[in-house]
Amino acid sequence: MTAVWSALQTSDLAVWINLSRWVYAGIATAHVLAIAVLIGSILILDLRLVGFARRLDVAQLARLVVPVAGTALGCAVISGGLLFIGRAAQYAAFDLFQLKIAMIAIALAMTLTVHKRYGLCLEKATARQRVRIGTASICLWCAVAVAGRMIAFVHG
């Protein structure tokens, strides 16, 4: 694995990102924006699942929120990948980074599993199950953001 990391961080793209001023700043900014949209949109849907604003139709809400969240996730993964390759070996060794990636994997696996089991709008889930799913989702994604942000302050 270390060979992969060192190949990544010595690539022309990684070196270019690593030495630039505004390219790096731009990618870091894009990453923040993507996370803001991702967690913001997930939070809206989760709050509805948990029990807020019950007059809003879940299916209608999901029609707007899910594609927005999906697009934001894609942007976050791409910008995050670009930030990662500059110092791949170092980041890969950080326990907070590993934790963050693990939690993203768990959150995505959970999302896919519950939609497969309970339908696209969780229409087959009971109210109690929806609360649990929404709560787990909010907690996981917030924890991902906290772990990600803390990398800079704990390791650096």
Place this chain on the structure above:
Amino acid sequence: MQRSVWSVLLVGALMLGSVGAALAHHGWRWTTGGNIEVTGIITAAQLGNPHGVLTVDADGQVWRVEVGQPWRNERAGLKDGDLKKGVEVRIVGEPSADIKDKRVKAERLYLGKKEYKLYPERD
């Protein structure tokens, strides 16, 4: 139901709150406010974004020296290869407020007699 809503909000608030409590190395908040000097040999140099880090051996004491991002080092007049393994460097900067943490953020540095000001606005 209402109780679970509040517990979710509480967990979220606690998570966000923990952000503010953490130790920072960006900025100057974690430093003492006063300058120290460290002179030693660079044993490792990792330059590039988000900021450069030198490992400096000062008579057996290993210091972690935070230097600038590429643009700041370049603005100070440093060229590629100036900061590399084996080079003797004198650092003036603020140490971590935690004395056990051998870490200093460079305000300026010297290679031989030549001065490189990373933060010209700071003394």
